Amino acid sequence: QKEVEQNSGPLSVPEGAIASLNCTYSDRGSQSFFWYRQYSGKSPELIMSIYSNGDKEDGRFTAQLNKASQYVSLLIRDSQPSDSATYLCAVNYRDYKLSFGAGTTVTVRA
Amino acid sequence: EAGVVQSPRYKIIEKKQPVAFWCNPISGHNTLYWYRQNLGQGPELLIRYENEEAVDDSQLPKDRFSAERLKGVDSTLKIQPAELGDSAVYLCASSSRDSSSYNEQFFGPGTRLTVL
Numbered sequence: 001q002k003e004v005e006q007n008s009g010p011l012s013v014p015e016g017a018i019a020s021l022n023c024t025y026s027d028r029g030s031q032s033f034f035w036y037r038q039y040s041g042k043s044p045e046l047i048m049s050i051y052s053n054g055d056k057e058d059g060r061f062t063a064q065l066n067k068a069s070q071y072v073s074l075l076i077r078d079s080q081p082s083d084s085a086t087y088l089c090a091v092n093y094r095d096y097k098l099s100f101g102a103g104t105t106v107t108v109r110a
Numbered sequence: 111e112a113g114v115v116q117s118p119r120y121k122i123i124e125k126k127q128p129v130a131f132w133c134n135p136i137s138g139h140n141t142l143y144w145y146r147q148n149l150g151q152g153p154e155l156l157i158r159y160e161n162e163e164a165v166d167d168s169q170l171p172k173d174r175f176s177a178e179r180l181k182g183v184d185s186t187l188k189i190q191p192a193e194l195g196d197s198a199v200y201l202c203a204s205s206s207r208d209s210s211s212y213n214e215q216f217f218g219p220g221t222r223l224t225v226l
Contacts, residue, residue, distance in 0.1 A: 032212035043201055043217040051212050088152050092213050096141065097166065100152025
């Protein structure tokens, strides 16, 4: 069983819509959760960190964490063509190890 | 603040040849990571350093891979000899042990290795 699973995508949304990305993880002891954006041919870029249950908003991005359900999500509001990328969910396990999902590719169509 | 620096950005070699990658982390970051990312997958940790000590190298294929971080700053990852399956992007990341950061890791641009 994979430690971190993401909806496989690809996800296509019209410009201005909300893109919703989901991620589940297997280790209940996980303490911190991250979303990275990766443009084609580029390295992962940290866009959101969340540590407590609930919502965290940063501009057009909202991360949601539910530790009881072992679930973390990312919402992208008012999606723009520049949001087209692969989004990686990462979970911090014991001892500073980050485990990544395979990523969800988002395409925002104009 | 300068980000993580890696070189080279691209490397093409023939199988059985050696190759080395270099990384300079963000200033003040004690923890340095080497990851490998295959196409369509997330990064996978190869080795983690706390200052100059390798504290997690369980995923490093030690028969052909080696790494060092002699002065607790720059690091080098080496493959000798390279195999076709080593073709991937090799990413370096760093983080601070500041308790407020909860291990936010920042990546360098990566080295794309092609083994022919």
